[in-house]
Structure formats: structure tokens, C-alpha cells
Amino acid sequence: MWYREALDRAEQAALLADIRAVMAQAPPFTPTMPRTGKPFSVTMTNCGPLGWVSDTSGYRYQSFHPDTRQPWPPVPARLLRLWETYARCPAPPEACLVNYYGPDARMSLHQDRDELDLTAPVLSLSLGDTALFRIGGEERGGKTSSVRLASGDIFVLSGPSRLAFHGVDRILAGTSTLLAEGGRINLTLRRVNPA
Ligand code: MD3
Ligand code: FE
DSSP states (O other): OEETTOSOHHHHHHHHHHHHHHHHHSOOBOOBOTTTOOBOSSEEEEESSBEEEEETTEEEEESBOTTTOOBOOOOOHHHHHHHHHHTOOSSOOSEEEEEEEOTTOOEEEEOOOOSSOOSSOEEEEEEESEEEEEEOOSSTTSOOEEEEEOTTOEEEEOGGGGGOOEEEEEEETTSOSSSTTOSEEEEEEEOOSOO
């Protein structure tokens, strides 16, 4: 489900302030690819009881920041309310991954399957510059379609779409004035463990 312009500018600004506070507690880090150690072009942080990290030992969820070793900050109340409204999931999110894309960042086609519970929905919220987002089916190499995810859009992946291949082809620089520094922040709220 794609909820275009779900959030007005004031609500986007309030969420951005919440996320800036998360980033002050848990500074964005540059994940690296398992095995190769190649850095991601996206920087990341998390809030919630668990956070997604990637380094040379692999992808995983853990309860603390990889550099500061501090627990992740809690998920802001405003984000929890969006989960309640849009995710239609009785259990609260356990992880909120915060991705920051500069103008040249991208994310190659992948599936999200590091969660033990693959039946719960994932809620994505976009802030800042528009992303050219690509989504396909459950098999790599299948047909894909492109959508432009703009600031304030909410995308909920549930049912079979939860295992769809997806990625970000590029960021359309200068399409939003929300982030003073430019670029895009994407938040994904997730369950990790079965409720
Ligand atoms: C489809 N993030 O963090 S959000 C990710 O824009 C990720 O930062 C992208 O892919 C971003 O893993 C896409 C939309 C999204 C999120 C999770 C999904 C699409 C998804 C999980 C399953 C299928
Ligand atoms: Fe993903």
C-alpha cells in the first residue's frame, strides 16, 4: 500500500526534529558489506529495542550502536502513532532503521529477510528529496516497476509484498527543501521477532 503525501509539511518537520534527536544520541554510521567490507553509500542509524547493522561479520539485529555501544534510543511517540494508524499490526515495532541518502547514494536490489518474523508488515516513511524506488516480485530477475517516493509518503509492505525485491536507483536532488543539507531520510519500522 502506497499512501502518497500522507504527512503534511508540519508533520514532516516534527518527525524530522524527532529523527535529528535520535541521530544526536545514535550518530549515523557507514555500514559495510559482509565478506567484502565495501562501504554502503547510505549511512544508517536506528531507534527502538533492536537495530539493523551490517559489517564484515554479516547482517544482524542488535540492541546497541556498533560504535558507541549504547542502547538505541526509543522510537519517538509520533512514529509509534503512525505505525498504529498505517501498519494494522497489533504488536509494536521493534526496530526503526534510519537510512540517510546523500545526492549520490543508492541501494541495490535486495530482499529484507533478516527478521525472524517475515509475516509482520514493514512501514517505510520518506523525508526530503524524492527517491526513484524500484520494486519487483519475490524472485530476483523478475519484472520490476519504478515509483517516485516523495517526502511525506508512507509505503506499507505486507503479505506477499513483504518479500519483494526492492532498491533505490537514485535520489532526485533538489526536489525537497525539508532537509537543509539536501538528500533523503527513509525510516523503516519493523518487527523482528514473532509477537
Ligand atoms: C519492500 N530501504 O532499509 S523503503 C531498507 O528507501 C530499504 O531506504 C529503502 O530497502 C529506502 O531495507 C526502501 C521501502 C521498503 C522497505 C522495506 C521493504 C520496501 C520494502 C521490505 C520488503 C519489501
Ligand atoms: Fe529493504
